[in-house]
Amino acid sequence: MAVTWANDAVFYHVYPLGMCGAPQRNDFHSPSVARLAQLFDWIDHWRYLGVTALCLGPLFESTGHGYDTVDYFHVDRRLGDNAVLRELVAALHGAGIRVVLDGVFNHTGRDFWAFRDIRQHGRHSAYRDWYDGVDFRRRSPAGDSFTYNTWRGAYELPKLNLLHKPVRQHLLEAVDFWIREFDIDGLRLDACNLVKAAFLRELGRHSRKRKPDFWLMGEVVNGNYAPYMKTRGLDSVTNYNAYAGLVSSHNRHNYVEIAATLKRQFGSHGVYQGAPLYAFVDNHDVNRIGSRLRRAAHLYPAHLLLFTMPGVPSLYYGSEWGIKGARSKFSDAALRPAISRPDPGGMPHAALADTISRLSRIRQSLTALRHGNYDELFVQPEQFAFARHTHDQAVIVALNAAKQPAQMTLWVPHLSGRVLHDVLNPGDRFQVHGEHVTLESVPAHWGRILIAS
Numbered sequence: 001m002a003v004t005w006a007n008d009a010v011f012y013h014v015y016p017l018g019m020c021g022a023p024q025r026n027d028f029h030s031p032s033v034a035r036l037a038q039l040f041d042w043i044d045h046w047r048y049l050g051v052t053a054l055c056l057g058p059l060f061e062s063t064g065h066g067y068d069t070v071d072y073f074h075v076d077r078r079l080g081d082n083a084v085l086r087e088l089v090a091a092l093h094g095a096g097i098r099v100v101l102d103g104v105f106n107h108t109g110r111d112f113w114a115f116r117d118i119r120q121h122g123r124h125s126a127y128r129d130w131y132d133g134v135d136f137r138r139r140s141p142a143g144d145s146f147t148y149n150t151w152r153g154a155y156e157l158p159k160l161n162l163l164h165k166p167v168r169q170h171l172l173e174a175v176d177f178w179i180r181e182f183d184i185d186g187l188r189l190d191a192c193n194l195v196k197a198a199f200l201r202e203l204g205r206h207s208r209k210r211k212p213d214f215w216l217m218g219e220v221v222n223g224n225y226a227p228y229m230k231t232r233g234l235d236s237v238t239n240y241n242a243y244a245g246l247v248s249s250h251n252r253h254n255y256v257e258i259a260a261t262l263k264r265q266f267g268s269h270g271v272y273q274g275a276p277l278y279a280f281v282d283n284h285d286v287n288r289i290g291s292r293l294r295r296a297a298h299l300y301p302a303h304l305l306l307f308t309m310p311g312v313p314s315l316y317y318g319s320e321w322g323i324k325g326a327r328s329k330f331s332d333a334a335l336r337p338a339i340s341r342p343d344p345g346g347m348p349h350a351a352l353a354d355t356i357s358r359l360s361r362i363r364q365s366l367t368a369l370r371h372g373n374y375d376e377l378f379v380q381p382e383q384f385a386f387a388r389h390t391h392d393q394a395v396i397v398a399l400n401a402a403k404q405p406a407q408m409t410l411w412v413p414h415l416s417g418r419v420l421h422d423v424l425n426p427g428d429r430f431q432v433h434g435e436h437v438t439l440e441s442v443p444a445h446w447g448r449i450l451i452a453s
Contacts, residue, residue, distance in 0.1 A: 057102025
């Protein structure tokens, strides 16, 4: 049975090594520094934004960026220790915020103890079967006496052999430990499309025996998302398809792009109809929304769309103020800056956080925005309207990306004779005449959220 609490959630995504200002490399001998404790100061801010779940990670001992794991059982010394994480999760739970960690199960770092043993003992290592494609007939580009499969050709990230039972047992023991020690609520599964389907199913069964409402979300960039939820036991998948359309539609002044994506995904014949896909406008792997949008004013309709389209919305730390950040050819550091405190002073779009707070609370107040079906109503290059509806609630969302107010006439036969109240712009109301309603002035770079009385 699918976990449902996340369907109603608003997520906030933190990349802690960057946000907390940790050194880029782990020297493996310095004492731990509780940089993770900085996050206690963010809890009130997250509550103000309406956040109900925190996606936090990677956290465990690693060589550099966190996805090169060295030890699944200890918090990275650059962030603190297990006690700090335990206290943080307890404080978040006390504030009504669930916690989801990064599960990096496709690969480890080269400093992981099993890989070090292979490097030391070669073909005589007891752990030679822990990694995929280990071949002692050839040397690796990293200078090893053997070669091996990797994550996308990155030899600092050797790929685990998930067909090997001791590997699976070690990873499942780590998940047991995280649930028992920290009381986490779920996992974001890194590079999920590369993880064996059988292991995903085993992970789902195993973790939900320990915690029945344990949530699993897979990072999948391209391809068909449906199998991950239908046959591999996941509750959600990253909606990169909608992310691409959401950004491109604003930059190209062409809402037809995102409208086509949402119709294909969630319309009456949608391939993911009813699926709570994980929605976002940026994350730690892509350029910040503040850098991607060519017109800064589009930050507002973009977030309006994020909080009203089907799916589970997620905010990436700092982007609630529209900060900029673009990756370079050799580094993602600009996407993952240190921000010690939630202080809007000096931020490029300080008021955006207030808007997000409003959108979050509107979403939480309207069941149809969280669980409703999706129907397209109106599409032009810079205007877009759709309906979200359950059996007892109908919501109409209208967006205007243009520099000037726009008029839309919508066909809404199911609302004939009703009055539509705008909860986004309180006091504005519109009468449905016959089967149509005309929205005379949808504000520039903004929109309307209408409910029927």
